[in-house]
Amino acid sequence: MDYRFLIARRYLASRRRLTLISVISGISVAGVAVGVAALVVVLSVLNGFYDVVRDLLVSYDPHVRVESVEGGGIADIDTLAALARLEPGVVSATPFVEGKALLATDDSGALNQVVTVRGVDPSALDAEVERSILDGAFSLGREDGTVGIVIGAALAGRTGVRAPQPGVSLDGGPEAGRVPGSTVSLLSAAALERAIGLYPFGLPDQRAFEVRGTFSLEPTYDETHVFVGLAEAQRLFQMTGRVTGLDLRLTDLDDAAAVQGVFQERLDAAFPGQYTVRTWYDLQGSLYSVMKLEKWAASAILALIIVVAAFNIVGALTMIVIEKQRDLGALQAMGASRADVRRIFLLEGLLVGGVGAGIGLALGLAVSLAQKTFGIVKMAEAGSFVIDAYPVAIRPFDVGVVLVVAVGLCALAAVYPAARAASIDPARAVQSGA
Numbered sequence: 001m002d003y004r005f006l007i008a009r010r011y012l013a014s015r016r017r018l019t020l021i022s023v024i025s026g027i028s029v030a031g032v033a034v035g036v037a038a039l040v041v042v043l044s045v046l047n048g049f050y051d052v053v054r055d056l057l058v059s060y061d062p063h064v065r066v067e068s069v070e071g072g073g074i075a076d077i078d079t080l081a082a083l084a085r086l087e088p089g090v091v092s093a094t095p096f097v098e099g100k101a102l103l104a105t106d107d108s109g110a111l112n113q114v115v116t117v118r119g120v121d122p123s124a125l126d127a128e129v130e131r132s133i134l135d136g137a138f139s140l141g142r143e144d145g146t147v148g149i150v151i152g153a154a155l156a157g158r159t160g161v162r163a164p165q166p167g168v169s170l171d172g173g174p175e176a177g178r179v180p181g182s183t184v185s186l187l188s189a190a191a192l193e194r195a196i197g198l199y200p201f202g203l204p205d206q207r208a209f210e211v212r213g214t215f216s217l218e219p220t221y222d223e224t225h226v227f228v229g230l231a232e233a234q235r236l237f238q239m240t241g242r243v244t245g246l247d248l249r250l251t252d253l254d255d256a257a258a259v260q261g262v263f264q265e266r267l268d269a270a271f272p273g274q275y276t277v278r279t280w281y282d283l284q285g286s287l288y289s290v291m292k293l294e295k296w297a298a299s300a301i302l303a304l305i306i307v308v309a310a311f312n313i314v315g316a317l318t319m320i321v322i323e324k325q326r327d328l329g330a331l332q333a334m335g336a337s338r339a340d341v342r343r344i345f346l347l348e349g350l351l352v353g354g355v356g357a358g359i360g361l362a363l364g365l366a367v368s369l370a371q372k373t374f375g376i377v378k379m380a381e382a383g384s385f386v387i388d389a390y391p392v393a394i395r396p397f398d399v400g401v402v403l404v405v406a407v408g409l410c411a412l413a414a415v416y417p418a419a420r421a422a423s424i425d426p427a428r429a430v431q432s433g434a
Contacts, residue, residue: 053287
């Protein structure tokens with residue numbers, strides 16, 4: 001074993017007696033361990049929340065979306081869908097219609113609400129959407145002369161509407177005592193503008209829908225979004241033969257950026273400047289950016305624990321230099337170079353950082369895995385969320401960054417003591433210690 005490593009280890013921890021320097025070094029190791037463990041746990045929890053929010057949003061948003069640059073909709077949707085399905089990794093390509101409309105209820109006392117109406121093909125939706133149904137069913141077809149609509153739970157609570165209440169089926173026949181869902185009306189901006197232009201002779205062209213179910217995806221969506229059938233949305237927004245865009249689902253969500261680049265090039269070659277391609281991240285970019293900013297801001301604050309431990313390392317190693325001046329002078333007199341002396345103290349800083357980071361990593365991973373497996377720490381008022389315990393997602397990249405930062409700070413803290421030790425004059429050190 002390298003003699004410089006042996007000396008560095010001996011200076012930090014003596015087996016024979018407990019010294020003040022050993023105590024300070026132990027405190028430094030404990031500080032690094034606590035900082036690394038806290039960073040690993042906090043980053044894993046923040047990653048868990050990021051994944052939960054992303055999965056909820058992607059259950060509604062597509063992996064990749066194609067829209068018209070001019071905003072007038074897409075007419076030749078079949079050609080575009082066939083072109084999209086040629087891309088490797090594309091599972092489905094489904095059209096959608098989306099726009100703003102005024103939601104009115106039968107209850108005159110309820111407030112009208114401007115909502116985002118999304119016309120979809122129910123069979124093409126992610127299974128997570130159907131699992132998000134709280135009441136009723138995800139039914140948008142025509143039944144008993146009315147078409148269905150599914151609205152957010154928060155919106156339903158604010159407007160006072162409800163989904164159908166099931167009755168009792170007698171001998172396999174129709175349900176007896178079934179209470180139908182509330183009836184709501186949607187008024188598009190185009191219909192409202194046309195009605196105003198014909199006033200007082202024209203009436204707004206309102207379309208009636210039966211509330212078939214309520215969903216709970218994410219608070220922002222629950223308060224403002226409703227689902228209707230694709231054909232009904234085309235009629236509502238006067239987009240016969242056209243759709244707002246094309247939603248693509250991929251085999252792997254992480255391939256979205258690659259598919260975006262390749263498909264955008266193909267569209268630009270076939271239809272120059274007509275279409276734009278965006279990924280799931282682009283659709284909610286501001287939200288994802290804020291979550292990442294919170295993650296790294298919290299990491300920077302917790303990294304101060306390691307910085308404080310690094311200051312302890314500076315003090316401990318400086319005290320070692322002062323105490324061991326005679327030994328260092330004798331070492332240089334025996335043939336060790338100044339670079340060797342400098343390396344001894346740099347190794348001491350790395351030892352403190354390595355041992356502390358190793359202990360902290362083991363502790364942080366143990367806590368994170370326990371939370372992920374058993375859900376030990378529950379969320380307050382968990383009934384209001386789609387999860388009942390703090391989520392955890394361990395990212396190797398984040399763990400690697402934490403380890404590099406911890407060991408790097410400890411090595412940096414050893415630079416000054418190492419430089420001071422290397423500057424000791426051997427003759428004067430031996431004479432002063434004689």
